[in-house]
Amino acid sequence: MVTAAKDFLKIYWPLVLVAFAGLVLTLMLMDPAPPKTIRFAAGPLGGAYYAYAERYQRLLGEQDVKVTLIQTAGSVENLRLLDEGGVDVALVQGGLATPGDAETLRSLGGLFHEPFWVFVRDEAGVKDFGQLRDLRMAIGPDGSGTRLLALDLQGEFDGVWPAASRNSLTGTAAAGALIEGKLDAAAFAASPDAVYVQALLRAPGISLLPFERAEALSRRQPALAAVVLLRGVVDIGADLPAHDVSLVAPVAQLVVKKSLHPAIEALLVDSASAIHQDGSLFARAGAFPDPDSTDLPVSRQVQRYYANGPSFLRRYFSFDLANFLDRAWILAIPLLTLLFPLVRVAPPIYRWRVRRKIYIWYKDLRDLEARGRDMPTKEERAVITDELEDLQVEIGELDVPLSYTDDLYRLRNHVEFVKHLLMNTRPTPGLGA
Template sequence: MNIFNHFRLYARHDLGRELSVWGKIGQFYLPVAIVVALAAAATFFYVQPFPGRDTVLATGQRGTVTDQLGEAFESFFKRNGLTLQIESRTGLDEIENDLRDPDSRVNASFVVSGAGSPADYPALVSLGNVAIAPLWLFYRGDTLSVDDPFEYYRDKPIAIGAPGTVSQKLFKTLMELNNPGTGDKPNFLKLPHAEAADRLLAGDIDALFIVDGYSSPIVQRLLHSPDIKLMNFPLVDAYVRRLPFLQKVTVPRGSIDISEVQPAADVAMLASGVNLLVEKDVHPTVQWAFLLAARELNLKTDNFFPSAGNLPQYKDRGFPLSSVATRFYTSGVPSFFGYMPFWLASLLENVWVVLFALFLLALPIFKRLIGYRGFASQKLLWLHFWELRYLEDELKESRTAGQASAVLEGLRHLDEQVAATWVVDDQMRHYFNLRRCVGSAIQDAGKKIADLEKV
């Protein structure tokens, strides 16, 4: 008999018996199955393999570095089957209020290092720095060479950003560093960046301080204006030493316009990191999406400031890292993210510990299950043996042909039940022994019926 015929016979006979015996096993162990199902449901509820709510990311004003990051993240989420909603805010104060408000939909936001303190966000954890935000100081007039640009503009009209913005807060920090007690002055103009740029180009103000990315439309407009110059910070290293959340970046000579050699010399500048903060209960899948989106954006985007290093990175250590970000920065991206759909890869990364524990539990459970299978098979055979014994006792006590015929009918029904019973291999001898015993009892019943009919 070839293997195909053997499989056909198995599918026709043994498969049905196998399903039948498992149905009976299910009846035996139904209480255990209910407990296991409840435990599995509890585990599923505890692990929460999929995000249970929408992710809402607060960004800055249109055209800013955080707005551009938000658009890139939204695209990455969409490509990977996740939803990210973007809500723009005019200033850091509004973002802080959203993050502190338990009824706010916002559960993720960008916070520039130095503009916000970790104490302001006790319910948030960091995914690290996902971008850098240079501190640009644009001015009109002759080229300046001063050690402390902030002291120079202490009494001159300078736009420092609208109230509550990152630019305004960092300007105050830097002004107070070497000019303590300066406070708010009438010449510190708290103007929106677009309005301030227009007034600087028109000659109405002397300077503009702005914290934003290199690709910002306002920054690009001012960089390419022949009447506007970019301030050099000779003491940039000293600033970084005093304020560790800052870093040094350089605009190389001729990098803005190589034909006009603009700038005419290297310009040393300060930059801060853009931290991505999320609520502690934001789903791990969402956190992985943010981190991988930031990595993809850094790999695909030409970074004007290569000295900033690869992003994302954990530079501002004042904000505590989330557990997902800790795995990202210490162990890297799990390999299965490269060849699995994002949702499946993130699911495995989130629950692999639970899956591994369940696997370790499954091995002995599987062995027990095989044992239960054998036990059920043996139990069914012994039940048939006991039924046979009862029928033989009834046959012995039969006094009429009708009574013996009723026993014969029970024996034939038992024979059909035994024939339909599937047993494990090592109990096959008991199966055939039972069949022989039932067949012998049927013969005895036939003889007794014949004898009683003669009486």
């Protein structure tokens, strides 16, 4: 086995050297590895965005990618942090992106409907959104998608509203103030799974305000979709809600910096599929993630993922190994193209090199034979015989593979033949001259 390995290296050592040099060059020129840490703008603590961000953190952590969650006021701040480079990934309410954002940001797809919930106290006697104008209403803090959407809708209903209708409370704080009677209404752009939404749907004395003109609003506000909270979908046994409720809803999307590594994009989409593919109160299973429910360009990597699913390598290898192979194969192809002809030509070259080590001695042997034939006496030819014996010794020290031993012994037999010839024949002038 050792001999076979030595023979292999003797034949193919140039190829081994070329392959090693090619590997080093590949490692130097290949695309950089994906980062091991990313920053995720997660929205306010306790909100649906933050809960989803924690699920992304857990799934990416299983692939050895650390996700640092950044607590923010909401979608508007998330977009600002993405533009400024403060975070790499964020959950963003649909409809907030500007034309400038399309130059630097990419969407990984819409993830879920984020209905605009407006809860009111029954004692307020409100039946339409426009009737909230003179009431105490919470619409979220500056920097939140809820506030921006609420202001847009207030503008649709009689322009600028009083300050009392633009309270900055949000989430559980706003829900608590509404239940305690400190507010008359509270608005939230949130997932149906948000704890405070579920609590308000069941709270006595609190009603969900319908948008009877939801379809019209969706035509006037392209970022909004008209959705219906079906009767009993929240709780069949309790018949909650007791009737269908028309709502408007933007679609939350996963947004990344344009410069984010494609492998991290693929990992995020993979996680999004696991997190958001189940049905919700407003969409059937498999509706999300959806590359068409976005207001930002979708990256090429993500388009391929939605069209073909995970790459072949990601199906069968770990994230790190699949990513390494995916980055290396582009440079490996020209390297293999170079190695294939070298593999074919290496054995003939090796055979020539080994036989050359043997055949080169025939020149010396012919010269000694010619000189010996020119000597008139046996005594003088004996000097040549001594040189032939020295030649024999040198030939015996040649190191050749076993498969070429017959050529070596044939040469030694020829040396012996010339010795015998010189000692038993008369000189023949001119031979070999």
